[in-house]
Amino acid sequence: METPELNDYRAHLLDALDDQPRRAAEERPGFFQILVNHEGVGTLNCAQTDPSFAFTARERSIQHLEIRSESGVLIGGCVAPEAGQKSLRIPIGKGSVTIHVQNHFDGGSLRVRYEAAPGWWAHLAATVGLSSRPAAPAVGRTPVWTMTTAFAQIVLAVGVVSLLAERIPHWMGSDDRAHQLEEELAARHSAQEQIDRVHQQLAQLVEAQATAVAVSRSEQERIAQLNALVDTVAQTQQKLNTQVVTVQEDLKTVKTDVAQEVQTGMRVAVSAVEADRELVRQDLQSIKSVNETLIKQVALLESRNRELHARLALTSLEVAKANASAPKATVLAKNDAAKDVAIPTTVADGHREADRQAFMFWVAFEDGTTEKSIEDLVQELNGIKKGPMKSGWYSVEVNLPKPEPPDRFLESVKRAKIVKSVVTSKAMPPAQ
Amino acid sequence: MVFYGRTCRMSFDEEFATMSIKLPDGKAMRDSQIFSAGLNNVVTTEREFDELVAKSLPELLDRATGQTKRFLRETNQWGDDITHEKMALRWGYELVERFVVFGRTEVPCRPFFLLDSLIAKSFSQPDPLCYHKxxxxxxxxxxxxxxxxxxxxxxxxxxxxxxxxxxxxxxxxxxxxxxxxxxxxxxxxxxxxxxxxxxxxxxxxxxxxxxxxxxxxxxxxxxxxxxxxxxxxxxxxxxxxxxxxxxxxxxxxxxxxxxxxxxxxxxxxxxxxxxxxxxxxxxxxxxRQAEVSSGLKPQVNLQIHPLKKGGVLALFGGDRGGRHHGNTRAQRLSRTSA
Incomplete structure (x- = not known):
C-alpha cells in the first residue's frame, strides 16, 4: 500500500475541512442550490424581489437539507426530524436564510427564504433620520443644536453622494457597465425562465391535484364500500354468535335430557331386573318346595311299590303252590290274586309301565314241539319272537317289571315242559 | 493504515477504538485525548462547537472514515487496498463536511454522538455510495x-x-x-x-x-x-x-x-x-445535428483537464432554441473568462 500517498490525501482533506468555513463565508449570495436528501430539488435566486423557495416531498420526509453555492460549496443546511417541524435561521454572508421544514412520515414540505442584510444607505438613512416610516410627533420644543446637527448631516450626505456620483463612472469601466447591462438582461431572462418554470410546475401541480382528487374520491368510495362490507360482516358475525349461543343452549338441554333419560332407563331396568330376580327366586323356592313334595311322594310310592312287589311275589308263590295242588283252586287263587292285585295294579298302573324293562333271551325247545305250543308259551310270557329260528334257538323279547329279576323269570321259563334250554347271551346264539 | 506518517495495521475495532490516539508525538496524543473527551461532552454554544470542531478535525475525519469502512465491510464492498482506503477517506470527508455545517444548528449536543447519528442516517439510505468495482x-x-x-x-x-x-x-x-x-x-x-x-x-x-x-x-x-x-x-x-x-x-x-x-x-x-x-x-x-457546428454525431471523447481557455466566443444567430435574440456579434460570456 502506498502509504505516503494515502497520508497526503488525508492531510489534503483535513486542509479542505479546515478551509471550509472560510470558503462558505466568501460565497456571494446569488443562485443557491437546494438539495434535499442529497437530491437537487431547485435553486434559490437571491436577486429576486422575493427570494424564497418552496418544495414538497411526497414519498420521503425531508431529513437532510443542504444549501450549496453554484460552485458546490456547502454553505448551510440542517438535519430535520422524520416527523415534526424544524425552523432555523442560518447566516449566509451578510444576509441570512430562514428555513422551515415540516415533516410527516410519508413526505414533508420545505420553505427557504433569503433575507439580505440592510445596505449602507439604510444605515446612513437611519443615522441621518431619513426613515421611510412616519416620524412620531415631536413632543415639546426641539433644541437648536439638534437642528443644526441634522442640517450638517444632510449637507454631509449630499456632499458624499455628489462625490460618489463623480467618482463612480471612473471606478466602473465601460466593460463593467456593459456587464451590468448583461447581468440585468440575464436576470430578466432568468426571471422569465423562473416564471416559465413556475407555470410549468403550476400546471404539473394542477394536474397532480386533479389526480389526487380523483384518487381521493376513489379512495372514499372504496372506504364506503369497505364500511358497508364491514357492517355486513359485523351483522353476519352477530348472527353467527347468536346461532352459536342457541346451539350451545340446545346442546346443554339435549345433554341434560339424555342424562335424565339414561338415568331413568337405568333405574327402570335395575328395578325390572330386581323384580325378575325376586320372581325367579320365588319360582325357585316354589319349585324347590314342589320338588321336595315330589321327592316325598316318590319315596312314598317306592315304598308302597316295594310293598306291592313283595306282596306280588308272595302271591305268585302261593299261586304256584295252589296250581300244583289244584287247578281250580289255582284258577280261583288267580282270580283272587287278580282281585287282590287289581287294586294295587290299578293304583300303580302308571308307574308299572314306566318300570318295565325289555329283556331278550334265547330259548331252545324239545324236539317235536309244535309251533303252536311255542306260540302259546310266548303269548303266555307276553313276549315277542324276534326274527326266525337260528340253529334251533328262538330269540324272544319280553317286558319285565323292573323289580323282578331276570333270573327268576328265566327259572320260571325253564320250568315249562317244552323248553329244552334258555340262555341270555345277546351277542351270539349259543352253539348247538 | 497510516496516520501522520506512522504506519500501523490493526483490526477494525482496534482501529476504531484507538484511531484518535495514533499520533506521532506524545504532545499530539495528549491533545487528542483532551479533544476526545471534549467531543464526548455536551457543547452548549455555536462558538464552542466551532472551536472544538476546528481543533478536532483529524479525530472527526478518522471516526467518519472508520464508520465508512465498517459500512463497506458489512456490505461486502471492502477491499484491503489503497483505493478502498481512499474511498473511505473521501466519504468520511464528505460526512464531516456536512457535520461541520449542520452541527451548528444542533447545539447543545455531544459532537461525537451527533456525528455518529449523521453518519448512520446517511448510510441508512438506499445505495448511499456509488460503489462498483x-x-x-x-x-x-x-x-x-x-x-x-x-x-x-x-x-x-x-x-x-x-x-x-x-x-x-x-x-x-x-x-x-x-x-x-x-x-x-x-x-x-x-x-x-x-x-x-x-x-x-x-x-x-x-x-x-x-x-x-x-x-x-x-x-x-x-x-x-x-x-x-x-x-x-x-x-x-x-x-x-x-x-x-x-x-x-x-x-x-x-x-x-x-x-x-x-x-x-x-x-x-x-x-x-x-x-x-x-x-x-x-x-x-x-x-439538433444541424445546430451543432461539427455536424457529426457526438461520441465519447474523454478530456482529462478542463478547457484551457474559457470565455469562448460563441456566435448566435437565427433560431436559438426557438427564441430570436437578433444579435449576431461576438459576446463575452463570462465576467471571469480569460
Missing part, C-alpha cells in the same frame, strides 16, 4: 469524482459535456439551444471551474498527480481504448447519480424534447438531464 480504476475514479461533484456544483455539471464528449461552450450552447442570456448564466463561472474547481475535485476524489499523468499518457497512446472504457462505465455512473435529479426530470420522448426546445423552456432541465443521461443526450444531438 470497475469504478475503482483511475479512470473510474476520475469519472466518479466528476459526476459526484456535478451533483452539487453547476460548474462541474456544465463541464461534464466537455469532459465526457469534448464539447466546448459553443457546442454545448448550440446543442442545448440556449440563448445569449442562458449561455451567459450557465457559463459565467466556468472560469472558476478551470482555475480551482477541477483541481479541488481531483484532490477531493483522491486522484494523485501521477495517476492523472498516467491517464493522460493512456489517452495519448490509446485514446480509443480509454474512450471505450468511458463509454462502458458511463451508464453505471449515470444510473447512480441521476437519482440526484429533481423528481420532475424524467427521460422524455423525442417529440417532447422537440416541443421543449421549440417552446424554449426547461433550460435547467436540459442541462441537468442531458449531462447525466447519455441516451437522451444522443437523441437530442441527433435531432
Amino acid at each position: 470497475e469504478l475503482l480504476t483511475p479512470v473510474g475514479r476520475f469519472l466518479d469524482g466528476l459526476a459526484s461533484r456535478a451533483v452539487v456544483s453547476r460548474d462541474a455539471l456544465i463541464a461534464l459535456f466537455y469532459h465526457f464528449y469534448g464539447f466546448s461552450q459553443a457546442h454545448v450552447v448550440k446543442l442545448l439551444g440556449f440563448g445569449q442570456a442562458e449561455s451567459q448564466r450557465v457559463y459565467k463561472n466556468f472560469e472558476r471551474w478551470r482555475q480551482s474547481g477541477w483541481q479541488r475535485t481531483m484532490n477531493e476524489t483522491g486522484l494523485s498527480v501521477s495517476e492523472i499523468e498516467v491517464l493522460e499518457q493512456e489517452l495519448r497512446t490509446r485514446p480509443d481504448h480509454l474512450n471505450h472504457e468511458v463509454d462502458r462505465l458511463m451508464p453505471i455512473l449515470q444510473s447512480h447519480y441521476r437519482k440526484s435529479e429533481p423528481e420532475h426530470y424524467p427521460c422524455l420522448s423525442e417529440q417532447k424534447w422537440g416541443q421543449l426546445f421549440h417552446d424554449d423552456y426547461g433550460h435547467d432541465y436540459r442541462v441537468w438531464h442531458l449531462a447525466f443521461c447519455r441516451n437522451c443526450f444522443l437523441e437530442v444531438a441527433d435531432r
Whole structure:
C-alpha cells in the first residue's frame, strides 16, 4: 500500500475541512442550490424581489437539507426530524436564510427564504433620520443644536453622494457597465425562465391535484364500500354468535335430557331386573318346595311299590303252590290274586309301565314241539319272537317289571315242559 | 493504515477504538485525548462547537472514515487496498463536511454522538455510495469524482459535456439551444471551474498527480481504448447519480424534447438531464445535428483537464432554441473568462 500517498490525501482533506468555513463565508449570495436528501430539488435566486423557495416531498420526509453555492460549496443546511417541524435561521454572508421544514412520515414540505442584510444607505438613512416610516410627533420644543446637527448631516450626505456620483463612472469601466447591462438582461431572462418554470410546475401541480382528487374520491368510495362490507360482516358475525349461543343452549338441554333419560332407563331396568330376580327366586323356592313334595311322594310310592312287589311275589308263590295242588283252586287263587292285585295294579298302573324293562333271551325247545305250543308259551310270557329260528334257538323279547329279576323269570321259563334250554347271551346264539 | 506518517495495521475495532490516539508525538496524543473527551461532552454554544470542531478535525475525519469502512465491510464492498482506503477517506470527508455545517444548528449536543447519528442516517439510505468495482480504476475514479461533484456544483455539471464528449461552450450552447442570456448564466463561472474547481475535485476524489499523468499518457497512446472504457462505465455512473435529479426530470420522448426546445423552456432541465443521461443526450444531438457546428454525431471523447481557455466566443444567430435574440456579434460570456 502506498502509504505516503494515502497520508497526503488525508492531510489534503483535513486542509479542505479546515478551509471550509472560510470558503462558505466568501460565497456571494446569488443562485443557491437546494438539495434535499442529497437530491437537487431547485435553486434559490437571491436577486429576486422575493427570494424564497418552496418544495414538497411526497414519498420521503425531508431529513437532510443542504444549501450549496453554484460552485458546490456547502454553505448551510440542517438535519430535520422524520416527523415534526424544524425552523432555523442560518447566516449566509451578510444576509441570512430562514428555513422551515415540516415533516410527516410519508413526505414533508420545505420553505427557504433569503433575507439580505440592510445596505449602507439604510444605515446612513437611519443615522441621518431619513426613515421611510412616519416620524412620531415631536413632543415639546426641539433644541437648536439638534437642528443644526441634522442640517450638517444632510449637507454631509449630499456632499458624499455628489462625490460618489463623480467618482463612480471612473471606478466602473465601460466593460463593467456593459456587464451590468448583461447581468440585468440575464436576470430578466432568468426571471422569465423562473416564471416559465413556475407555470410549468403550476400546471404539473394542477394536474397532480386533479389526480389526487380523483384518487381521493376513489379512495372514499372504496372506504364506503369497505364500511358497508364491514357492517355486513359485523351483522353476519352477530348472527353467527347468536346461532352459536342457541346451539350451545340446545346442546346443554339435549345433554341434560339424555342424562335424565339414561338415568331413568337405568333405574327402570335395575328395578325390572330386581323384580325378575325376586320372581325367579320365588319360582325357585316354589319349585324347590314342589320338588321336595315330589321327592316325598316318590319315596312314598317306592315304598308302597316295594310293598306291592313283595306282596306280588308272595302271591305268585302261593299261586304256584295252589296250581300244583289244584287247578281250580289255582284258577280261583288267580282270580283272587287278580282281585287282590287289581287294586294295587290299578293304583300303580302308571308307574308299572314306566318300570318295565325289555329283556331278550334265547330259548331252545324239545324236539317235536309244535309251533303252536311255542306260540302259546310266548303269548303266555307276553313276549315277542324276534326274527326266525337260528340253529334251533328262538330269540324272544319280553317286558319285565323292573323289580323282578331276570333270573327268576328265566327259572320260571325253564320250568315249562317244552323248553329244552334258555340262555341270555345277546351277542351270539349259543352253539348247538 | 497510516496516520501522520506512522504506519500501523490493526483490526477494525482496534482501529476504531484507538484511531484518535495514533499520533506521532506524545504532545499530539495528549491533545487528542483532551479533544476526545471534549467531543464526548455536551457543547452548549455555536462558538464552542466551532472551536472544538476546528481543533478536532483529524479525530472527526478518522471516526467518519472508520464508520465508512465498517459500512463497506458489512456490505461486502471492502477491499484491503489503497483505493478502498481512499474511498473511505473521501466519504468520511464528505460526512464531516456536512457535520461541520449542520452541527451548528444542533447545539447543545455531544459532537461525537451527533456525528455518529449523521453518519448512520446517511448510510441508512438506499445505495448511499456509488460503489462498483470497475469504478475503482483511475479512470473510474476520475469519472466518479466528476459526476459526484456535478451533483452539487453547476460548474462541474456544465463541464461534464466537455469532459465526457469534448464539447466546448459553443457546442454545448448550440446543442442545448440556449440563448445569449442562458449561455451567459450557465457559463459565467466556468472560469472558476478551470482555475480551482477541477483541481479541488481531483484532490477531493483522491486522484494523485501521477495517476492523472498516467491517464493522460493512456489517452495519448490509446485514446480509443480509454474512450471505450468511458463509454462502458458511463451508464453505471449515470444510473447512480441521476437519482440526484429533481423528481420532475424524467427521460422524455423525442417529440417532447422537440416541443421543449421549440417552446424554449426547461433550460435547467436540459442541462441537468442531458449531462447525466447519455441516451437522451444522443437523441437530442441527433435531432439538433444541424445546430451543432461539427455536424457529426457526438461520441465519447474523454478530456482529462478542463478547457484551457474559457470565455469562448460563441456566435448566435437565427433560431436559438426557438427564441430570436437578433444579435449576431461576438459576446463575452463570462465576467471571469480569460
